[in-house]
Amino acid sequence: MSYTAPESEPPQPRPSRSPLRRPLTVALAALVPGALLGWGVYAAVGDDGGGGRADRASAASASSAPAAGRGAAAPDEDAKDAAPLKGKVVVIDPGHNPENFRHPDEINRQVDIGTHHKECDTTGTATDAGYPEADFTLDVAHRLRDLLAERGATVKLTQDGDRAYGPCVDERARIGNQAHADAAVSIHADGSAAGNRGFHVILPGAVHRGAADTRAIVAPSARLGARIADRFAERTGSAPANYLGDGTGLVTRTDLGGLNLSTVPKVFLECGNMRDAADEALLTSGAWRQKAAQGISEGIVSFLRG
Template sequence: MTGPTSPAPRRSALLRAATAVAVAVPLCTAGWLGWRALDDSGPAGAAASATPAAAPPAATASGDPGQATPTTPPTSTAPTGTPTGTPTGTPTDSPTGTPTPTATPESPAPGPGDLAGRTVVLDPGHNPGNFSHPTEINRQVDVGNGRKECDTTGTETDAGYTEADYTLDVTRRARALLTARGAKVVLVQDGDRPWGPCVDERARAGADAHADVALSVHGDGGPASGSGFHVIMPAKVVAGKADNSAIIEPSHRLGLLLRDRFHAATGEPYADYIATDGLDTRSDLGGLNLSAVPKVFIECGNMRNSADARRMTDPQWRQQAAQGIADALAAYLTTR
C-alpha cells in the first residue's frame, strides 16, 4: 500500500503524525545506545587506539628479509629473574607502554632508487655462536691504542634473549628497508659464521666493501635501573695502526642523525644512565678506531632493564628500530 486513496480528515492526519513521532523517538534512542556500545571511543576503544600499529612484514631473527612476521603481538609475560647459563630461546613478548613514535618532518620520504650507487655496511654486534668459542673470541687483537678481545658474547635479557640475536634481526630488517631504496647493503656477518668476526675485521669491512658508511648495532648491558638508547661516536685516535682522523667529522654528523631518527621512529628515550643527550664519544672501540669509513655504534636499549627488554623482544618494535636506523643512513647519504 503506497498511501491513502482518498483525503482523510485533518484531525486524523494530525493524530497519525503524533503517533509516528511517539514510535520513532524510542526507536532512535535504542539505535543510538546500540551504536555507542559498539563504538571505539569508550575505555576499551581508547586502549585499542593506543596500541602501536602493526609493523610491515619483515625478517625474523632466523629468517631472510621479506619473510612475513605475524603482526599480532604474542601474549607471553615480560621476562623476569636473573639469567643463568647459556640463553635458551628468543622471546617475542609484546611490550606494554611502548613509547609512541614521534613524527620527523626532516626524515627523507622513502623513494625507490634514491640510494642507488650507495653502499652501506651493517655490523650486527657479536655472534650467537660466540658462547661456544671462548678461546677464539678471547684472543687479543691490536686496536691501535691498545689490545682488546677479538669479540665478546654480548649481553642478554633476564629471559635469555641475546644481544647477538637482537642485532642480527634488526640489521636484517634495516637491510631490507635500505635495499628497497636502491642501496647495496653488506652485513659483516649474517648468521653464516660460527663465531666473531674479530673487532679489527669488523672495522676493515667498510673499506673492503668500498662503503660510503658503516654502522654497528648493539644492545647494552647496563644497570637494571637504567633505560634508554645512546649512540657512540669515534674519538680521534692516531696511534699504532689506527688513524681515524678523516672520519671524525662525518661520523659525528651521522651520530646526530642516528640519534634523532631512532628516537623519532621508536619513541625510545635517551639513556639515563650513560652518555649525554643520547651521545657518547669513545676511543677504546676497535671498530671505530680502525675504521676507514664514517662509522658509529648504536646501543638500542638496555637489555638488563625490564621495560627496554620488553620493547627489544617485540618484533614490531624491532621493525621501528630498523626504520630509525634506515632513515638515519638515508638522510646521511642523501644530504652529504
C-alpha cells in the first residue's frame, strides 16, 4: 500500500522570541572562526598519510548502508534458483509399452530410420521374475517428470501407458522434434547376459542419410549424456557397464531410430541389466528408482544450465 504525502503542510504557529536569543547568536558568531581555524590545523596535520580521511569516509558510508540481515535482506539464492528450468522443454521417452505384446503385427511393422528400416517398436525385456522393462521405464519416467516439473520445466512424455501400443520409434523422435525440446531422454533397462552389470548412456552418432541427419545434435547430445552419466552414478552408486563402453558408461550408436531421426539433443539411458541378479535387485526397488530419477534430473539440469 503506497502513501502519498499532502502537497502542502498546514501553517505552523511561530514560536515566541527568547530574550537569550541575541546574546547566544553573538557568542556563536565569535566561536565559529576559532572552530574553523582548529579544523584547518587538524586537516593539515591530523592525516597520517595512510588515507585516514578516505578510510573514515568509507567507514561512515559503510556504517550508514544497510547490512545484510540487519536493514536489507541479502539476495535469496534459493529463491533465485527455485525454477532453474523455467522456459525449458524436456521430453521423456519411456521405452516400449506395457501393451506392446498384445499387438505383434503393429509393433513389427517396418519404419524408415534413415540408415535402414526397422521394426516400429519391441516388447522390451524383463527380469527373470517377470518384472517388465516397460513397467520400469514408466515408473522412472513418472518420477523424473515430477522432479523436472518442480524445477520449472515443461515436461512431455512420448507415452504414458495411454496407448494401445508404441508409439513407433519414428514417432517417438517426432514428438521431441515437434515439442522443440531442449533435451530428450529415452529410458530403458538392458537385457544382457547375467554377470553383465551397470548402466550406460547411448549417444547418437553422425548420420546423414535419407530422413536422418544428426550432425547438429551429436555434440550437444554428447554433453547431455556425459552430465546424466555423472549424476546418475553419483545418485545411484551404480557403476558404468562392465560389458561395453570401456568403463566410461558412454556408447555411440547409429542404428537407433529414436536417435537417428531426432533433431533435438537426445540420449538413451540403459539404467542397468534386468537379467543380472544384482542389477535386478536395484531395478525392482522403488527407493533405487527414485535415486535414478534424481540422477537423471540433475544431469538434465546441469546440461540445460550450461
